[in-house]
Each structure stands twice: as structure tokens, then as C-alpha cells.
Amino acid sequence: DIxxxxxxxxxxxxxxxxxxxxxxxSSRFLRYAGTFWLLATLGATLGFGYHYGADIxxxxxxxxTIEAGLRTIDHDWDRSGIRFVAYGTAIFTAMLLSYRFLSVEMADYxxxxxxxxxxxxxxxVYGYMRLTKRWEPKTVPVRKSEPESETEPQPQPQPELI
Incomplete structure (x- = not known):
């Protein structure tokens, strides 16, 4: 009844x-724990009837979208980040409006x-992955050159300050 x-x-x-x-x-343990938490939450909210699939x-x-907005601020208002946040906001708004005004049509079709x-x-999700991939630091491979003579020493890696 309730x-x-x-x-x-x-x-x-x-x-x-x-x-x-x-x-x-993070570490492998935390990656597994994060994945488990997401799957368990999705299963529980659907299984116990707390949410519909559309809510999820x-x-x-x-x-x-919120995560991308926060990371865009950290990257000095990156232009591609702003565009992505606008895209995510548009998709989210379209979903909310369609759930409100097209629910009967959505159920029929x-x-x-x-x-x-x-x-x-x-x-x-794909746009977010592409966006954050651009922001990850890129490592430059060390170029190994052949010594000009047998007596010329190979360059040794230098320590960096951390």
C-alpha cells in the first residue's frame, strides 16, 4: 500500500x-573494491526497487558531468572541458525533460x-574518457643513441627531485 x-x-x-x-x-585492491561497490550499488538499487533503470x-x-566540471576547473577552465560539461548538461536535461513529458511515449516505444x-x-562516458585521457601527464621515452666509439660512455639516467 505504501x-x-x-x-x-x-x-x-x-x-x-x-x-x-x-x-x-589506485592499487589493484581499490580498483576491485570500487568496481564491486558500483556493481553492488546498481544491483541493490534495482533489486530492492529503490530506483528504476532510468534513474540509474x-x-x-x-x-x-559533475566530475568533468570539477576537473575542468583544475585544468584552468580548459575549453574542451567546458564543451563537454555543456554536452553532459544538455544530455542530462534532455533525459529529465523526456522522463517528465514523454514518459507515456517512452513506455509505449x-x-x-x-x-x-x-x-x-x-x-x-566515452566523452569523459577521451577528455580525461588528454589531461593525463604524458611520459617522453628516453632516446637511446649509439655511442660513436667504443670508449664513449653511455649516458646514465639522472636522478630527479621529487
Whole structure:
């Protein structure tokens, strides 16, 4: 008789997604723990009926867009980061508006709208991955040159200050 309130977007999913993102550059144990936390959260929120699938999709888009916005600030308002945040915001807004005003149509044509929502979410995640890949520090390989004579010593790696 009592239906629990549903939250849009799923902040359970948003937090689990943020934990998953931040565990990617950690130890193997933390990567596994972050993955487990995300999968367990998704399974629990769907399994216990706390959220619908649409809430979870919106939660992922929400978390990734917020994360990109925060990282864009750290990278001196990078132009590509601003464009991505605008894109993620547009996708998130379109999802919210479609859930509000097109819910009957989405239910009638679930086989069309379901893949479109998943595709929109995947496009935001893919864009985030491309954006953050640009911001990762690049290592320059050390060029090894052949010694001109047998007596010329090889250059030795020099220590760096940390």
C-alpha cells in the first residue's frame, strides 16, 4: 500500500560512479573494491526497487558531468572541458525533460527509447574518457643513441627531485 519515494537521478548511483572513477588510478585492491561497490550499488538499487533503470542512467550522466566540471576547473577552465560539461548538461536535461513529458511515449516505444537512453549515457562516458585521457601527464621515452666509439660512455639516467 505504501510506495517508497523515488529519487531522480539516483544519487546512490552517482556516488558509486564517483567512487569507481576515483579508484581507477589506485592499487589493484581499490580498483576491485570500487568496481564491486558500483556493481553492488546498481544491483541493490534495482533489486530492492529503490530506483528504476532510468534513474540509474541519469545518475551516471549526472556524476560524470559533475566530475568533468570539477576537473575542468583544475585544468584552468580548459575549453574542451567546458564543451563537454555543456554536452553532459544538455544530455542530462534532455533525459529529465523526456522522463517528465514523454514518459507515456517512452513506455509505449520502450525498444526505441531504451537503447537511445543507453546510447546517450555511453556517449557521455566515452566523452569523459577521451577528455580525461588528454589531461593525463604524458611520459617522453628516453632516446637511446649509439655511442660513436667504443670508449664513449653511455649516458646514465639522472636522478630527479621529487
Amino acid at each position: 510506495t517508497p519515494r523515488n529519487c531522480m537521478p539516483s544519487l546512490h548511483t552517482a556516488w558509486a560512479t564517483a567512487i569507481f572513477i576515483h579508484s581507477r588510478n 542512467v541519469a545518475g551516471v550522466v549526472f556524476a560524470v 520502450a525498444w526505441a527509447f531504451g537503447p537511445l537512453l543507453i546510447l546517450a549515457m555511453v556517449s557521455v
